[in-house]
Amino acid sequence: MKLKKKILNTFVQRLKKQRMAKKITLPDFRITPTIDQVGIEERVARFTTRSIKKESKMQGMKMILSMIDLTTLEGKDTEGKVKQMCYKAAHLHDVIPGLPTVAAVCVYPSMVKTAKDALKGTGVKVASVSTAFPSGQSTHEIKIADTTFAVDNGADEIDMVISRGEFLKGNYNFVFDEIVAIKEACGKARLKVIFETGELSTLDNVRKASDIAMYAGADFIKTSTGKISPAATMPVTLVMLEAIRDYYYATGRMVGMKPAGGISTSKLALQYLIMVNETLGADWLSNEWFRFGASSLANDVLMQIAKQTTGVYQSSDYFSKD
Amino acid sequence: MKENKNTKKAFYSGKDLPEVKLKFNSAWDLAPAPEDSKHVSIKKQYDLFINGEFVKPNSKKYFATYNPATDEKISEVADADEKDVDKAVKAARAAFGKWSKLSGKERGKYIYRIARLMQERAREFAVIETMDGGKPIRESRDIDVPLAANHFFYYAGWADKLEYAFPNRNPKPLGVAGQIIPWNFPLLMAAWKIAPALAAGNTVVLKPAETTPLTALKLAELIRDSGLPKGVVNIITGAGKTGAAIVNHPDINKIAFTGSTNVGKWIQKSIAGTDKKCTLELGGKAANIIFEDAPLDQAVEGIINGIFFNQGHVCCAGSRLFVQESVADVVIRKLKDRMETLRVGDPMDKNTDIGAINSKQQLLKIQEYINIGKNEGGEIYQPSCSLPKKGNFCKPTIFLNVSQSHRIVQEEIFGPVLAIQTFRTIEEVIEKANNIPYGLSAGVWTDKGSKIFNLTSKLKAGVIWANTYNKFDPTSPFGGYKESGFGREGGLHGLGAYLQF
Numbered sequence: 001m002k003l004k005k006k007i008l009n010t011f012v013q014r015l016k017k018q019r020m021a022k023k024i025t026l027p028d029f030r031i032t033p034t035i036d037q038v039g040i041e042e043r044v045a046r047f048t049t050r051s052i053k054k055e056s057k058m059q060g061m062k063m064i065l066s067m068i069d070l071t072t073l074e075g076k077d078t079e080g081k082v083k084q085m086c087y088k089a090a091h092l093h094d095v096i097p098g099l100p101t102v103a104a105v106c107v108y109p110s111m112v113k114t115a116k117d118a119l120k121g122t123g124v125k126v127a128s129v130s131t132a133f134p135s136g137q138s139t140h141e142i143k144i145a146d147t148t149f150a151v152d153n154g155a156d157e158i159d160m161v162i163s164r165g166e167f168l169k170g171n172y173n174f175v176f177d178e179i180v181a182i183k184e185a186c187g188k189a190r191l192k193v194i195f196e197t198g199e200l201s202t203l204d205n206v207r208k209a210s211d212i213a214m215y216a217g218a219d220f221i222k223t224s225t226g227k228i229s230p231a232a233t234m235p236v237t238l239v240m241l242e243a244i245r246d247y248y249y250a251t252g253r254m255v256g257m258k259p260a261g262g263i264s265t266s267k268l269a270l271q272y273l274i275m276v277n278e279t280l281g282a283d284w285l286s287n288e289w290f291r292f293g294a295s296s297l298a299n300d301v302l303m304q305i306a307k308q309t310t311g312v313y314q315s316s317d318y319f320s321k322d
Numbered sequence: 323m324k325e326n327k328n329t330k331k332a333f334y335s336g337k338d339l340p341e342v343k344l345k346f347n348s349a350w351d352l353a354p355a356p357e358d359s360k361h362v363s364i365k366k367q368y369d370l371f372i373n374g375e376f377v378k379p380n381s382k383k384y385f386a387t388y389n390p391a392t393d394e395k396i397s398e399v400a401d402a403d404e405k406d407v408d409k410a411v412k413a414a415r416a417a418f419g420k421w422s423k424l425s426g427k428e429r430g431k432y433i434y435r436i437a438r439l440m441q442e443r444a445r446e447f448a449v450i451e452t453m454d455g456g457k458p459i460r461e462s463r464d465i466d467v468p469l470a471a472n473h474f475f476y477y478a479g480w481a482d483k484l485e486y487a488f489p490n491r492n493p494k495p496l497g498v499a500g501q502i503i504p505w506n507f508p509l510l511m512a513a514w515k516i517a518p519a520l521a522a523g524n525t526v527v528l529k530p531a532e533t534t535p536l537t538a539l540k541l542a543e544l545i546r547d548s549g550l551p552k553g554v555v556n557i558i559t560g561a562g563k564t565g566a567a568i569v570n571h572p573d574i575n576k577i578a579f580t581g582s583t584n585v586g587k588w589i590q591k592s593i594a595g596t597d598k599k600c601t602l603e604l605g606g607k608a609a610n611i612i613f614e615d616a617p618l619d620q621a622v623e624g625i626i627n628g629i630f631f632n633q634g635h636v637c638c639a640g641s642r643l644f645v646q647e648s649v650a651d652v653v654i655r656k657l658k659d660r661m662e663t664l665r666v667g668d669p670m671d672k673n674t675d676i677g678a679i680n681s682k683q684q685l686l687k688i689q690e691y692i693n694i695g696k697n698e699g700g701e702i703y704q705p706s707c708s709l710p711k712k713g714n715f716c717k718p719t720i721f722l723n724v725s726q727s728h729r730i731v732q733e734e735i736f737g738p739v740l741a742i743q744t745f746r747t748i749e750e751v752i753e754k755a756n757n758i759p760y761g762l763s764a765g766v767w768t769d770k771g772s773k774i775f776n777l778t779s780k781l782k783a784g785v786i787w788a789n790t791y792n793k794f795d796p797t798s799p800f801g802g803y804k805e806s807g808f809g810r811e812g813g814l815h816g817l818g819a820y821l822q823f
Binding site for chain 2: 038050242
């Protein structure tokens with residue numbers, strides 16, 4: 001017990017030193033703009049009236065496919081299920097040539113190795129949830145260990161959850177330090193920070209969490225685990241995109257965005273892309289900086305692409321469900 | 323981590339900020355999405371709508387109305403002279419007796435019918451409004467037409483409740499109302515004028531602006547179809563002379579005018595000494611005030627909506643922006659980025675944010691003001707968008723580095739041109755905001771409720787929006803102070819303006 005504490009203490013001290021050296025500091029909440037929910041909803045309504053047609057629709061839909069983090073995060077996940085999903089990730093719909101692969105698959109740490117092996121040579125990345133996903137209700141050591149395990153098994157990306165309880169208590173330092181520590185444990189893996197915005201209750205909190213995560217070193221900020229309703233919504237995503245923009249203005253560093261959960265139609269996904277395009281611009285329109293966390297979106301997009309290519313809708317039975 | 327090491331000093335705060343730029347000239351561009359206009363029927367020539375039917379003008383003269391986005395002629399409308407005006411007023415007077423004695427419930431039925439017919443033909447009205455006036459189809463479809471129908475619905479509800487609206491005051495209609503409306507919201511302004519007048523039991527003679535007569539004439543067709551008794555609504559077309567004939571007609575009881583301050587002044591002179599009642603809704607040069615504690619991104623949206631809505635052809639447009647100095651750098655940067663994403667062009671395209679300037683004459687006036695601003699030493703910024711080769715188009719424009727002494731800050735431009743000033747204290751911004759002959763509207767952006775109430779009681783403006791801008795509702799009165807006119811339209815106040823007690 002004593003030894004454990006000692007290790008932890010030295011770890012925390014090392015962290016502090018690193019922070020001093022790298023000048024990682026909590027964001028200045030005094031300059032964080034407030035969020036007006038009515039205004040956000042109005043802006044979102046404007047994005048949804050954009051009319052996306054013909055070649056721009058096709059281009060958008062291919063972009064969506066390439067931005068998907070194909071996800072399975074269930075207690076009943078098996079290696080067989082993960083392998084099947086990985087095949088789908090790299091072969092979305094071979095009947096139509098020229099389709100991209102998805103960006104990544106997203107699995108639990110225990111499935112990282114399976115996914116990594118299954119995806120060898122495809123270019124599709126493996127993302128692993130960690131830090132006692134989805135609740136985050138665990139100890140610091142376990143969260144670090146969880147992350148290290150996933151990284152050691154070959155995860156290219158880590159999707160961590162923040163401690164919402166501590167955040168709502170006002171312990172922003174705790175949340176900040178935790179993200180810094182996980183980022184450290186990630187090594188070369190890119191870190192996505194999940195806020196579970198459905199539990200943060202206000203858009204002001206979403207903004208605050210975004211600032212904390214980005215200043216703590218997040219490579220991506222992500223709305224939801226998909227386990228709570230509401231999951232990703234356009235207003236929440238817009239608040240996060242605007243936070244990314246402000247952070248970019250202030251530091252020059254790009255941070256990615258990943259709405260997750262609840263985006264299951266290509267129409268909605270296209271509206272998200274419009275929102276990204278008109279908030280952050282063209283640089284963010286790639287899977288390096290924007291992702292959809294989704295399980296059923298891909299097939300709807302494929303169905304639309306098939307319609308666009310052949311002129312007729314096809315039954316959902318023509319699209320594989322893996 | 324991609325980090326940018328180059329920095330640039332911020333203008334107001336002096337902070338070192340990384341030199342980064344967002345790119346909005348995306349490779350992913352939206353394909354054209356033009357609204358279909360084939361279903362719309364526009365006649366080659368329109369006569370005057372007098373006493374329930376379309377009649378030829380006395381002068382036998384017609385003038386053309388053009389699509390400002392393509393310069394193509396759409397139709398011809400009649401030029402009404404004094405005799406035509408007299409005919410219309412006589413028809414309205416003849417209809418007044420019966421109409422005013424009709425029970426409120428019956429009057430309400432007719433007005434409801436107009437509202438419902440307008441909803442049924444909403445698409446047609448929206449398309450014609452856009453073709454004739456140049457405003458983006460998104461606005462005419464989502465704002466102008468639904469709001470016009472809502473005004474009829476709202477006032478229809480009051481028709482049989484006048485006694486309750488003004489208890490113990492024995493409200494009575496005025497008689498014949500002469501109504502002259504502008505070109506910026508042709509159908510909506512017609513609704514603002516006609517709906518309360520009818521609900522109160524008056525009859526009307528309405529003249530739309532000469533550049534945008536078509537939706538008013540379509541409204542005349544709709545009113546004819548609705549079975550409204552003959553002569554209750556008369557719609558005649560023409561230019562300034564026709565308007566003058568209405569104002570000077572001896573048998574008119576009330577003048578309701580929306581338009582420029584100069585014409586408003588002339589109307590007041592003309593009707594001096596008569597017992598004509600009058601409401602004037604004139605120009606404006608509204609202050610839109612952003613405090614440092616405002617929701618900044620939403621405030622930027624409010625700036626955009628405030629000045630670029632309807633190409634800035636809005637009397638209550640937020641054409642003077644005041645930003646607190648501590649957030650000026652960031653707000654201006656955000657504003658410039660947002661302007662890059664505005665789509666300027668074909669008003670019929672569903673994705674167009676800013677359409678065509680209403681007329682060549684107005685475009686020249688706006689361009690003149692832009693030149694004045696440049697010559698005065700203002701720092702101009704326009705986004706990199708390209709404009710269509712044909713038609714009247716103007717880039718959204720902002721001016722930095724201007725002061726109260728600049729003409730572009732003092733005078734109403736009525737176009738997509740914004741003058742930006744900074745301020746340090748509340749006292750300063752109140753003084754500057756009120757330091758203008760106009761007083762129609764203002765906007766306040768802050769997270770603090772008490773600050774909003776403090777400002778709303780000190781700003782001399784008829785309408786003040788808090789954390790939003792350019793919001794209209796039939797239930798809310800609208801009108802100005804000082805040279806922005808007097809009288810209110812909308813809500814109970816708007817109803818009261820068509821009654822005597």
